[in-house]
Amino acid sequence: MPNRRATAALAAGAALVTIALTAAAFWLSYEHLHDIAGGNGLSGSRAWAWPATVDLFIVTGELLVLRASLRQTTDWWAIALAALGSVGSVALNISGVGAGASVLAYVVAAVPPTAALVAFGALMRQVHEVLDRISDAPAPKVQPHPDEQPEQAAPGPAAPAAPVGPHSALELHLAPMLSASPEVTADAHLSAPAPAAPPTPAADRTDDELIEAARALATTGPLSLRRMQRELGIGQARAQRIRDAVDNTPAPASEEAAS
Template sequence: MSKLESTLAPFTPSGSTAVPATPLPARWNAQLGLTVSAAVLTTALTIVSFWLSFEALHDLATDHRLQGERAWAWPATVDAFIAIGEVLILRASLMHRVDWWAIVLTAAGSLGSIALNVAGVGVSDDPLDYVVAAVPPVAALLAFGVLMRQVHEFLLSRQRVLTAPPVPSVAPVTPSMEAEEPEEIPEPEEPAHSPVDEPAVTEEPEPVSTEEEPQEPLTQRDQMDTIVRALYDELGQQRPGTRHIRQALADAGLPHSDGTCREARKRVETAEPHLRDLPEAIAA
């Protein structure tokens, strides 16, 4: 068998290719080994850093009236906040949100541990004494953060595998021939009939109602404008004065104040501007 034939997948009777079992690539094995090594080294660094920080805080507690089990339990009241905060930050990251309480706990535990480790040195002329005292809590914070980061990536990769859609092992079969359209069956021809004369249908005109539709009554304002407009004709194409309008409106039982008379004449002349040019009628 040639090299080309060995790389081809055999065909199944249904026409789909079977998925051959392939060994894991060497690159994936190398990545897995590096990941495991990093996880082991990070875990070891975290344990050593927390142990050194606990030891320094234990000595500080012993110098200040705590003995035995209480002296060993007291460092947990400081360094445990680092672990609790980092775990809560990891939980919030998986939920795609920010947990400010977790950040505050981590910062409080880290700063408190560093400050207490440095304070346990006391007065020293060598600055390296303070550096040595501050390294374990700082290393504990960073190492535990790196460890939580690796756990975060592992959980995300597991989530992608569980939520990924399944890959079909058999290729879908597509039809190679289009579906044949059904043949049209010719309809039987109708027998020829002799034409039959049908009577012409004429449309009758609709009856026209002679009754007039009732008109809506005029408003008071329209009545006033109608009366004022009629005065121009009654006075022989002269412009009525306020007295003429007031008398006409009073006879009709409508409001007839001076302001009302002037407003009514203004509305009429606005509608017919040529009425303004007529001569003023002299009041009798």
């Protein structure tokens, strides 16, 4: 319990620091872009609105990437939006310094948009991990209401008891045990079921076998990377490769007919 509380406290502290870092980096980048807009013909509300056309691409792209990861898909359009906003923000912040400035001035201008991108990506990763744990948690069991009694089968007619008289006795008829014939023992030996083979280790299973196992898991719940690593006993890189193959490979005809 103390370790769990310490882990939760550290996770909350990291989230707060990441949120503060993201807000500060976006504010610095936004202010610099506002100054650039004011020095290039925009004023008032237009100068304040212009930086949003650049920095908000990063926020939109990161949120769409998070949504795609929760849906177990890859949204290249969202990745392109985040990359476009990040490259544009860094380029505009650096170009706003002007020609002939020192190298340190360019570095100072490039730090806020770069930090905003990295910090916001770290924040989205923490949110994704929390949502992933929630989706992997088992569903709570529904307890029956105390007033509801389980249905019981109606009692059938009781079998009549055998009469017990004063002179009744328990009679045992023991027939002599015959030795089993060789044919019977041979048939019984041949018909005995073979012992079940031990499960194949994950390292010895092919990708095709793991893809079939992953498809079977997908029919019982969300096919997250954590669940695949736990259920199939494979690493994160192989779990990502197997899940991509499941997403990009059509299911066999037998499975489509069954569904």
